[in-house]
Amino acid sequence: MTSRIDWVRGNCRLLRAIAEEFAATQPFRGQTIGTGIHLEPKTVALLLTLKEGGARVVSTGNLNSTQPEAVEYLRANGVDVVGDRTTDEREHDRHLRGVLGTQPHLILDNGGDLFARYLENPYERLLGGTEETTSGRMRLSKLRSELARPILVVNDSPIKQFAENRHAVGQSVLESFLRITNRATNGRNVLVFGYGSVGKGIAASFRNAFATVAVVEPDPVLRLEASLDGFQVPDRATGLRSADIVVTATGAERVLTEADIELLKDRVILMNAGHFPAEIAADRIVADPRVARRNDGPEGITTLVMTDGREIHLLAGGHMVNLGGPRPLGNSIESMDLGFALQARCLEAVARGRAGHEDVLVPVPSSINAMVAEAFLELYR
Ligand SMILES: NC(=O)c1ccc[n+]([C@@H]2O[C@H](COP(=O)([O-])OP(=O)(O)OC[C@H]3O[C@@H](n4cnc5c(N)ncnc54)[C@H](O)[C@@H]3O)[C@@H](O)[C@H]2O)c1
Numbered sequence: 162m163t164s165r166i167d168w169v170r171g172n173c174r175l176l177r178a179i180a181e182e183f184a185a186t187q188p189f190r191g192q193t194i195g196t197g198i199h200l201e202p203k204t205v206a207l208l209l210t211l212k213e214g215g216a217r218v219v220s221t222g223n224l225n226s227t228q229p230e231a232v233e234y235l236r237a238n239g240v241d242v243v244g245d246r247t248t249d250e251r252e253h254d255r256h257l258r259g260v261l262g263t264q265p266h267l268i269l270d271n272g273g274d275l276f277a278r279y280l281e282n283p284y285e286r287l288l289g290g291t292e293e294t295t296s297g298r299m300r301l302s303k304l305r306s307e308l309a310r311p312i313l314v315v316n317d318s319p320i321k322q323f324a325e326n327r328h329a330v331g332q333s334v335l336e337s338f339l340r341i342t343n344r345a346t347n348g349r350n351v352l353v354f355g356y357g358s359v360g361k362g363i364a365a366s367f368r369n370a371f372a373t374v375a376v377v378e379p380d381p382v383l384r385l386e387a388s389l390d391g392f393q394v395p396d397r398a399t400g401l402r403s404a405d406i407v408v409t410a411t412g413a414e415r416v417l418t419e420a421d422i423e424l425l426k427d428r429v430i431l432m433n434a435g436h437f438p439a440e441i442a443a444d445r446i447v448a449d450p451r452v453a454r455r456n457d458g459p460e461g462i463t464t465l466v467m468t469d470g471r472e473i474h475l476l477a478g479g480h481m482v483n484l485g486g487p488r489p490l491g492n493s494i495e496s497m498d499l500g501f502a503l504q505a506r507c508l509e510a511v512a513r514g515r516a517g518h519e520d521v522l523v524p525v526p527s528s529i530n531a532m533v534a535e536a537f538l539e540l541y542r
Pocket residue numbers: 325326330354355356357358359360377378379380383410411412413415416434435436437481482483492
């Protein structure tokens with residue numbers, strides 16, 4: 162039987178082609194790559210591609226997201242995995258330090274966890290590496306002069322912005338809503354908070370699923386864009402009063418709070434697509450005295466029964482909905498193949514000395530964006 166990891170690897174056409182090339186060109190021969198990124202099927206495809214390029218790969222996951230099957234698969238295929246899944250921050254810290262203990266020549270970071278700890282105990286042979294996220298770039302930018310090595314930021318690539326943040330998150334949030342609730346979207350009023358890349362994709366995906374979509378966005382220019390894209394742009398109170406489904410996608414905190422309870426429609430479904438679970442102030446809503454009863458389940462659904470009889474449903478406890486509920490799949494294989502092809506090419510550029518010491522926390526070079534775009538158009542014809 163083919164496992165999900167084999168299915169993912171088999172469908173990552175870009176990474177497969179890069180792995181074949183790396184097997185011949187060996188860009189990482191004699192080098193160690195240390196990684197601190199989610200360990201799940203798509204990262205398995207990336208890490209094994211790097212290994213094909215001659216690297217010793219030493220990896221640990223992020224807090225709480227490590228999948229045991231991914232760890233087992235990686236270990237069976239020669240990747241050194243430090244630790245297993247943990248929700249304990251101190252244990253996670255030990256795992257990260259375990260990766261740095263091997264003094265990797267290259268670091269693949271997610272959120273700045275490895276680079277920040279590297280500075281506590283620096284060593285000479287670090288060439289540089291990559292950072293996956295904007296939050297990592299922001300965290301590390303204060304340390305720019307100390308880092309003084311090329312670090313290419315993958316999220317700051319237009320390809321990542323439109324392929325993953327817009328198209329893939331929109332699709333996976335819709336897929337998660339359908340999978341967790343088994344409810345229809347047709348004719349339902351959906352209210353999306355935020356009209357950045359993520360909000361745009363979510364609004365479009367729900368409209369394509371025959372919902373009536375409205376957008377709440379403080380920036381008037383983006384509000385105008387949403388309006389010209391054909392979405393309603395009501396004030397938030399009006400939008401909330403008629404919404405059957407509410408999705409937050411802002412990156413901000415407390416976008417929805419207990420102060421909104423009065424406005425919510427009976428049987429409303431609330432979910433969050435933003436990075437932090439604080440967009441919907443779930444704890445405060447649950448603790449509100451107007452909540453008479455809380456029912457947990459089926460998996461991924463919390464129902465609050467209010468003293469006036471209304472029901473409010475919260476998906477995935479307010480955590481990123483596309484990584485929650487039963488059997489979460491995350492974003493599409495194609496979008497992650499693109500993002501991870503950027504990762505592999507950026508690490509290759511640093512290993513080959515094609516990025517300079519002045520390139521600390523810079524976006525993916527346009528030559529790499531062009532190369533990955535051409536390869537995708539060719540390989541996914
Ligand atoms: N779920 C996923 O798989 C996934 C993937 C990528 C990014 N993200 C996350 O999604 C979030 C949004 O990302 P983005 O790239 O669209 O960000 P962005 O900054 O481009 O857009 C966010 C928008 O939200 C608006 N906003 C801020 N506060 C608001 C409020 N209180 N009410 C309504 N709108 C408000 C901002 O004006 C902005 O236009 C981030 O937290 C990001 O980390 C999630």
